[in-house]
Amino acid sequence: MPVHPDLSAFLELAEFGRLTGKSQPMHTLPVAQARADFERSSQILDPNPPGAVEVQVLQLSTRDGGVLDGRLYRLASTADQVLPTILYFHGGGYVVGSLDSHDSVCRRLALSGEFAVLAPAYRLAPEYPFPAAVHDALDSVAALKEQAELLHLDPQRLVVAGDSAGATLAAVLAITAANHPEQIALKPQAQLLFYPVTDMSVQRASHRTYAEGYLLETDTLAWFYQHYAGSAAERQDWRASPLLSGQTAAQAPAYISLAEYDPLFDEGVAYAELLKQGGTPVQLTVEQGLSHDFLRMSGIVESVDDIYRRALQWLVTNACG
Template sequence: MSVHPDLSAFLELAEFGRLTGKSQPLHALPLAQGRGDFERTSQILDPNPPGDITVRTVQLPTRDGSVLEGRLYRLAASADQVLPTILYFHGGGYVVGSLDSHDSVCRRLALSGEFAVLAPAYRLAPEFPFPTAVHDALDSVSALKAQAGQLHLDPQRLVVAGDSAGATLAAVLAITAANHPADIALKPVAQLLFYPVTDMSTERTSHRTYAEGYLLESETLEWFYQHYANAAARQDWRASPLLAPLAAAQAPAYISLAQYDPLFDEGMAYAEALASGETVVALGVERGLSHDFLRMGGIVASVDDIYRRALQWAVTTAG
């Protein structure tokens, strides 16, 4: 399938901006400007996210004495219900992205009222390189467990989730629960992985095929990785989950990939690796779409159906 017509128009505008010098890819920008530009894309990709959602700021302590900000999203009508939780980690290559850039994603995940969504503001590189984000993710699980009662959350029905690098963090939590259960406070019952980074250590065909022109560029990926992880760290399964020994079955995984994405091949490889290790895997490929499609609710009509399918699976799996 060719690029989705709704997305195609946006990509053409992006390419025009690049050719005329009005915009540049993230890897060509100073860090602060790149972060700002990424934040501003949210207002373009999904300017009118669902409004009937209550958002509560929470504090999530970490092992080194810092406190992460988090946001708890739930449908307004479910404010007093004890709900299962989607622990959601935003994308952005561990370098850009924030609670604000993925606010629309969390609102859409909470809209059905079936789950509360807790989004931690894990710390970013290069200020906080690997493995800080991993530690922050693990500490967020501990904080969720400790605060579940006061937040009206069911800690026994935890779904770990994320997109891009955030999906990698969710995958690491699921691996930890399966292979190193003493290292995580709660065992997830499911994982939602949208276009995850699964192997920083090597280049695959999709990195070359979709290197440029589909929002996420392969050079930008390398720019992210250089900020986050040195060569040795890229071989660590906590940065590259595909390199983990996947002997123990993990929580069932819903893996959603974009057809036009440099990360496509490693996403497919990860789904195959999980399935070979007897993890139940539901794999979907969003034809015609590119990386970051979860944030495109305002420009691609079919994104609503992506959320619907993922949440339907999560409801069935989480019980």
Template sequence: MPLHPDLAGFLELVEFGRLTGKSHPMHSLPVAEARLEFERASAILDASPPEAVAVQALRIASRDGQSIPGRLYRRPGSESRVLPVLLYLHGGGYVVGSLDSHDSVCRRLALAGDFAVLAPDYRLAPEYPFPTAVEDCLDSANWLLEHAAKLNLDATRVAVGGDSVGASLATVLAISAVHAPQTMALRPRAQLLFYPVTDISTQRDSHQRYAEGYLLETATLEWFYAHYAADASNDWRVSPLLFLGLQPLADALVSLAEFDPLFDEGQAWAEQLQGSGTAVTLQVQTGLTHDFLRMHGMVAEVEGIYQQIGQWLDQRF
């Protein structure tokens, strides 16, 4: 299937900006500027996120004595009800991305089904290289278990999820819950994995097919990895595909973009999950690129994706 026409038009504008010198590839920018550009893109991709969501600012304790910001999203009027919760981890290559860049995603997820969404703002590289992001996410999961009752959340009905490297971090949590329970006491019922990074140690065919011109570029991926885990590419916590002896994990929804350099490794991870005995629902979003969850304001079909997410997750809760 060809690129979605609205997305194709947007990518043509991006390319025109590069040709005229008005925009530049992320991997050519200083980190601070790349972060600003990523934040600005959110307002373009989804200019009108839903306002009718109850949002609570939180502080989540980390193992080094610091704390990281977090946000809890709920349907308005549901504050007095005990809800299941999705622990959602934003994407951004471990280098960019924030609570703000994915605020619209979390708002839409919170309205998609009968559950709350907890989003921790794990710390980023290069200031905080591997394994800080992993440890912040593990700490967030354990914090959720400890504080769920105070927040009117049901710690027995939890899912982990994320997009891009956020999905990778969610995968680490799901694996840890089974294979390293001493590091994570929370036991998720489900995983939501959107276009995950599952192996930074090698490039596959899709890295070449979609290397440029499809929003996320292969050179940008390598730039991210160099900042975060240059010396740890074979560690399963950044390359889950390298994990040996995988046992069945929580039910997984794996949603991939057709035009994405990460497509092949996402498909390989879905197959590895299935081989472990994990129940997997694999979806390929035809005509779309990486980051489609943030494109609600640009691609009409994204609304249907959110509806499917909500239905699938409600069934697991």
């Protein structure tokens, strides 16, 4: 279908900014400026996130003796309830993105009161290249297990989730739990993957069809990958490209939500098929008329609220009810 009219208007403004020199593609910017611009975009895409959600600041221990910042989101009315947890990893190509840039996403996932949402601030490239983010994701699971009782979280009802590169980290955790259970502290009961990166090693037709003009650009993906996984060997590692994991043991049920206008569309479809072939229950949804990063667009596209509703309803019905 055509680009959603609300999104289309936003894309036209973005293109006008580029033509007039007021904005530049992310891949042409220094990393620090790209990060700052990405943070500012959250105020445009979703300026009024739900305020009814309580946020607790946490610290999560890592294997090297360090700590990651984290945030726990839940409704105040559930403070004394032991809730299942969505462990949520933000997007941003492993280079940009933060707890702040995806604060609205975590608030909206916690708004129903059915789940608590734990968001770790995993380390970013180029300062911390592959596989640092993977190690941080695994360490976040271990930290959740350690703190679950204190935080009133049910460690046996874990959902791994994320968008874009964050969805890749969630997918890696699900693969690890299925194939290498000794390497992960908890076994996820479900995975929510929104427009994941599943294969850094090649470009597919959607990389060319939606290369420019739909927020995420193919050249920006290449810029991200160069910072995070600079060598061909790293990009072919299944921890960077889950599609290359091959046939794995059946994993936790997966809800995969893709954007129609996204360079990553084809590899998302291919990953859903790989999971199905391995016996993993998969719910694949395609958000027609939308582009990459739609989870952060509640302020400009009204139908995004329904995307959250459907994903959470699937979780309650199929995995962590």
